Amino acid sequence: MSRKLSTGRAINEALRIAMETDPDVILLGEDVVGGGTLEGDDLEEMGGVVGTTKGLVKQFGRDRVLDTPISEMGLLGTAVGAAATGLRPVAELMFMDFLGVSLDPLLNQAAKLRYMFGGKVRIPLTVRTLCGAGMQAAAQHSQSLYWITAGIPGLKTVIPSNPADAKGLLLAAIRDDNPVVFCEPKLVLNQVGEVPEGDYEVPIGVANLAREGGDVSLVGFGGTVPIALRAADLLAAEGIQADVLDLRSLAPLDEEAILTTLEKTGSLVVVDESTPRCGIASDVAALCVDRGFDFLNTPVRRVTAPHAPVPFSAVLEKAYLPSAERVAATVRELG
Amino acid sequence: MSRKLSTGRAINEALRIAMETDPDVILLGEDVVGGGTLEGDDLEEMGGVVGTTKGLVKQFGRDRVLDTPISEMGLLGTAVGAAATGLRPVAELMFMDFLGVSLDPLLNQAAKLRYMFGGKVRIPLTVRTLCGAGMQAAAQHSQSLYWITAGIPGLKTVIPSNPADAKGLLLAAIRDDNPVVFCEPKLVLNQVGEVPEGDYEVPIGVANLAREGGDVSLVGFGGTVPIALRAADLLAAEGIQADVLDLRSLAPLDEEAILTTLEKTGSLVVVDESTPRCGIASDVAALCVDRGFDFLNTPVRRVTAPHAPVPFSAVLEKAYLPSAERVAATVRELG
Amino acid sequence: MQLSREQLLDAYTRMRTIRAFEEKLEELVKAGKLGGFLHLYAGEEAVAVGVCSQLGNADIVTSTHRGHGHCIAKGVDVKGMMAELFGRATGVCKGKGGSMHIADVDCGMLGANGIVGAGIPLTTGAALTAKLKKTENVAVCFFGDGATNQGQFHESLNMASNWKLPAVYVVENNGFGEFTPTEYVVPVKDIAERARSYAMRSDIADGMDFFDVYERAGEAIERARRGEGPTLLECKTYRFMGHFVGDPLVYRPKEEAEDWIQNRDPLQIFEAKVAEAGLVEESDLREIDGAVTRLLEEAIAEAEAAPLPDLSSILADVYAE
Amino acid sequence: MQLSREQLLDAYTRMRTIRAFEEKLEELVKAGKLGGFLHLYAGEEAVAVGVCSQLGNADIVTSTHRGHGHCIAKGVDVKGMMAELFGRATGVCKGKGGSMHIADVDCGMLGANGIVGAGIPLTTGAALTAKLKKTENVAVCFFGDGATNQGQFHESLNMASNWKLPAVYVVENNGFGEFTPTEYVVPVKDIAERARSYAMRSDIADGMDFFDVYERAGEAIERARRGEGPTLLECKTYRFMGHFVGDPLVYRPKEEAEDWIQNRDPLQIFEAKVAEAGLVEESDLREIDGAVTRLLEEAIAEAEAAPLPDLSSILADVYAE
Numbered sequence A, B: 001m002s003r004k005l006s007t008g009r010a011i012n013e014a015l016r017i018a019m020e021t022d023p024d025v026i027l028l029g030e031d032v033v034g035g036g037t038l039e040g041d042d043l044e045e046m047g048g049v050v051g052t053t054k055g056l057v058k059q060f061g062r063d064r065v066l067d068t069p070i071s072e073m074g075l076l077g078t079a080v081g082a083a084a085t086g087l088r089p090v091a092e093l094m095f096m097d098f099l100g101v102s103l104d105p106l107l108n109q110a111a112k113l114r115y116m117f118g119g120k121v122r123i124p125l126t127v128r129t130l131c132g133a134g135m136q137a138a139a140q141h142s143q144s145l146y147w148i149t150a151g152i153p154g155l156k157t158v159i160p161s162n163p164a165d166a167k168g169l170l171l172a173a174i175r176d177d178n179p180v181v182f183c184e185p186k187l188v189l190n191q192v193g194e195v196p197e198g199d200y201e202v203p204i205g206v207a208n209l210a211r212e213g214g215d216v217s218l219v220g221f222g223g224t225v226p227i228a229l230r231a232a233d234l235l236a237a238e239g240i241q242a243d244v245l246d247l248r249s250l251a252p253l254d255e256e257a258i259l260t261t262l263e264k265t266g267s268l269v270v271v272d273e274s275t276p277r278c279g280i281a282s283d284v285a286a287l288c289v290d291r292g293f294d295f296l297n298t299p300v301r302r303v304t305a306p307h308a309p310v311p312f313s314a315v316l317e318k319a320y321l322p323s324a325e326r327v328a329a330t331v332r333e334l335g
Numbered sequence C, D: 001m002q003l004s005r006e007q008l009l010d011a012y013t014r015m016r017t018i019r020a021f022e023e024k025l026e027e028l029v030k031a032g033k034l035g036g037f038l039h040l041y042a043g044e045e046a047v048a049v050g051v052c053s054q055l056g057n058a059d060i061v062t063s064t065h066r067g068h069g070h071c072i073a074k075g076v077d078v079k080g081m082m083a084e085l086f087g088r089a090t091g092v093c094k095g096k097g098g099s100m101h102i103a104d105v106d107c108g109m110l111g112a113n114g115i116v117g118a119g120i121p122l123t124t125g126a127a128l129t130a131k132l133k134k135t136e137n138v139a140v141c142f143f144g145d146g147a148t149n150q151g152q153f154h155e156s157l158n159m160a161s162n163w164k165l166p167a168v169y170v171v172e173n174n175g176f177g178e179f180t181p182t183e184y185v186v187p188v189k190d191i192a193e194r195a196r197s198y199a200m201r202s203d204i205a206d207g208m209d210f211f212d213v214y215e216r217a218g219e220a221i222e223r224a225r226r227g228e229g230p231t232l233l234e235c236k237t238y239r240f241m242g243h244f245v246g247d248p249l250v251y252r253p254k255e256e257a258e259d260w261i262q263n264r265d266p267l268q269i270f271e272a273k274v275a276e277a278g279l280v281e282e283s284d285l286r287e288i289d290g291a292v293t294r295l296l297e298e299a300i301a302e303a304e305a306a307p308l309p310d311l312s313s314i315l316a317d318v319y320a321e
């Protein structure tokens, strides 16, 4: 059974199921309760800045849904310490841009404690975070910084492209015994789609072939999957059939799935809404020219944002983001 | 005229020249003075944790060489504010691993203020920082995180492979009107070499062909240039002549220099002591399979550290780092 | 406190401009004409204006996500601001910054900031410049109660105190960080107490009273100019509107808000005080009100008519030449 | 304070072991037998032991770059530690952590930490676990005076106080952060004062006197166990050796160091106090000294003979299955 939900509601549902099935799961973050609920009044809590955690404090209480001060480093560090000692925290980093003020608990603690301790500790931590452009939130609230977390050994990073995957990936992330960064792309957040009821997991590290074509491979993830799918539509109208691979997991990367589609098509374009340097797009291209070299018939192109911060103005932001037209044009140029 | 200096001393000389030629240049960081010099005693200041800034406080005074509290975020943020208002600060982030506690001033401030303000401000900031493994300093003091700064639009990142470049690159960095991250690789710090006297700059964004071969291209930077050069020696003994390209600048990347050597050899191996994901090595490989596709005769291989934190034990650390033998073996396998 | 009639009218003009600006923005967002995240400053005008009236162009201020008020108080062109919020090429940041990054360094306004607490070290750096260059300028930082829970607050104030920098740290305690009441997350009654950790001077002002802010900020600014080091100045205030435009305000007691808005409006308090002292006529103020309304109408009309940025500008201004 | 003879001998054993361990390490580094960055704890033994004597295995401690003392005090196996510093497969972290990351969660020792201040939120998290799981465990964090200038200190203590967590924050004020005297960078005389920013209890102990530390830490730990919230406990102490092995110590007054080493050695103070009270015989202590010496000789011999880690272990333990 399934019904239509937005990605935000699917995430809410995953959190609820995770908390119902494991008493060690707690939520913490800024305004994950969101004020309200003073004794003896009729105030309402907000459930997060975009309402994703709404209602959870009513069901699970303030001991399991914790509002923190505006202290990202402190709250993520606290979550790491809690994870190392028996809880299974889901921390919210409201916007991924705030990694600037909270990287250490991920970079130097969550990612490394197990290794440095010779395997003696587990860090079952999930960090949920909004990423990407598309809301005119400008340079400091629109970044797609998953390349930073994906680049750090010891962390996993996942990113859903639709509501159903969001639910299953989040449940898998929470139950993983490693620190997992769960990205919530703004381009996907309000998207509505079929979401199965009940408890299920989408395994981490497994990409999804979202569309079968065979002439060219389009690789995307998060908000660029809908873009790649639209590009595939445009191309299909011209007789070019595209595979669309949704990575779903950025670390670990499903290298076999990428090589499989490349072997079939000989031609690959990767679409990433982040900036061009040191990113997932480069990793995919580098994989192609390494293990996939014998399959290559054409150059591997990366359709990304430009090497610039995200501009505010709506016209600029639109041009900044990858589009189906640019993807299709890139494929056409490959000939 | 030139004489032999270690990289550390060459950096010290660059700082001295920069401060002599521009009164707006100041240094700030933890222990860049390094205690000492209380009034009326015979104490000595340390000049940084490895002595790089030694003697500068004597020449320029405590107004221009400032010891800060152990507050990396605060000190880098302060340096950004000072740079935006008329000084030309050289801030020291003692170890690059401490980006964990100091990313925001670089990620969200230094890199973006100019853009967000529509071009109305300049941020002439240099951040000097030790990076890399090789001293058994283990997981939290051995990282090569230049991929993080190189990936951020608005920043520049440079890394010298020898004392002479260190001096010239640092002078160029300080005089650049943009925020520049100047990496000091541990593998290079104590290396001794000829350093020209006087004031000169090595331009940012220009790679250096450190050795001419023609059969295969080895691309390195910082501590991997000596490794690539040794690999070239090993290969030369077998009749394989390698170009060795020293990137020197990681952002901007000298794409033309990479493509030029690739066009000549048709075969490229990039050597990076950082971890494999989302790094410079992937960017170089991705460039090859994009703009350099027509030149490629073989796969592009990346010789990097494994996807793991840096281990403590000397035997493990040695095996963790790229070596000349591994580079040579990789070239041989390309056939 | 000796404020001339001219100074009083100027202060009123700025406060009124801020109020009217924010009210217009709310309308514009609700009419679907503006996008992005907008955090409005209505209710807190006396703080920005009380402080900035005593600063020159060479003095630096930094601000927060809630930055329009500080811009207007510091003299940033209102038309340029409006054009910016409309994302136009004529915007004060060429349409690239938007509300959360609105700035004009020509007026000493070093930017709103989307990162809570990030303006604090920027101010510290500006104060370091002033000190080392011996300019007698000061640097003033505005930030919220919530920002005092950020590590950057702690690190910066400590550094500024150690170095006796010419800085004033103005915390606008409006009782909430987003939806969370301050007392849930700040266990001290007065945030000013936090200055003790840095052996820094502190003071508390009624942030709804221009004159109280003016006086206490003035002392702090003068101390800073004289080289006597920084001050943490807490201004108790309240935001009249939501955290952002669109905030349903379900989380805060209606009576509490009503009480502040009805009885503690900084514009009304100002008007009552100047009237009582006979310093300006009511008609002067009404004239200003009218002029402000006209200014904003013009600003909106001009912004709507202004050109959008050229797409090539996406790659401009990333680096300085 | 009612310490049994057994407890006293145990405390002395731990303090003596720490001192001997650090002295041996210095020798070993100078003989070129050990690599890496080593920060020694000699001089500060009374702090670690005074606190940890009152903790069980289920209580968590976190430490700093100067972590050997806390490990030994918390009961981590000395031979496993020595093997770790030799980079052996038999090391307590399989040779992967080294001095700056030495840890043994089986003893509730959640690690030395190479990032100044980073242990503080980890402790806060451990205390959150204790509170939410209602275990009555406490979490104790050791960190230096320098670490109190880190944002993580500020953010963590604020959170712990807001949530009334069962935590004790022990600042080891040894007068220096690396080479910089504390008073250059901490403008308050007593770091304990910083607790006021969080409405947190604080106390100050003579960090050279095991008994004073024991008593004050005991109170803080008991308050925490009873659910009465966290404490910031400042222990005034001194490091007898350099910041790291190899530190030329040119930056600190020789007489100052001499004075502490001659007159305020925590081992001597302990010995004098227990002798005066007639609680243990000198011969008991000398016997312990001998046993400790033998233990360390064995530890070194075994570490030197132990196997190096297999190269395949580089990729092990990055992720849990």
Ligand SMILES: Cc1ncc(C[n+]2csc(CCOP(=O)(O)OP(=O)(O)O)c2C)c(N)n1
Residues within 6 Å of the ligand: A030, A070, A072, A094, A098, A101, C064, C065, C066, C114, C115, C116, C117, C143, C144, C145, C146, C147, C148, C172, C174, C176, C177, C178, C243
């Ligand atoms: C580092 C960071 N964390 C969180 C946010 C999200 N955020 C924006 S405004 C805000 C509340 C700020 O509260 P306060 O400092 O009191 O200022 P106010 O909004 O009340 O003026 C939060 C949490 C942010 N922008 N930056």
Ligand SMILES: Cc1ncc(C[n+]2csc(CCOP(=O)(O)OP(=O)(O)O)c2C)c(N)n1
Residues within 6 Å of the ligand: B030, B070, B072, B094, B098, B101, D064, D065, D066, D114, D115, D116, D117, D143, D144, D145, D146, D147, D148, D172, D174, D176, D177, D178, D243
């Ligand atoms: C975040 C961070 N900044 C700087 C350093 C370098 N560092 C190592 S120890 C140290 C001094 C710490 O002083 P304190 O906290 O007083 O501890 P102590 O060494 O005196 O025990 C510094 C600056 C570090 N390891 N981590």
Ligand SMILES: [Mg+2]
Residues within 6 Å of the ligand: C144, C145, C146, C172, C173, C174, C175, C176, C177, C178
């Ligand atoms: Mg507030």
Ligand SMILES: [Mg+2]
Residues within 6 Å of the ligand: D144, D145, D146, D172, D173, D174, D175, D176, D177, D178
């Ligand atoms: Mg210290």
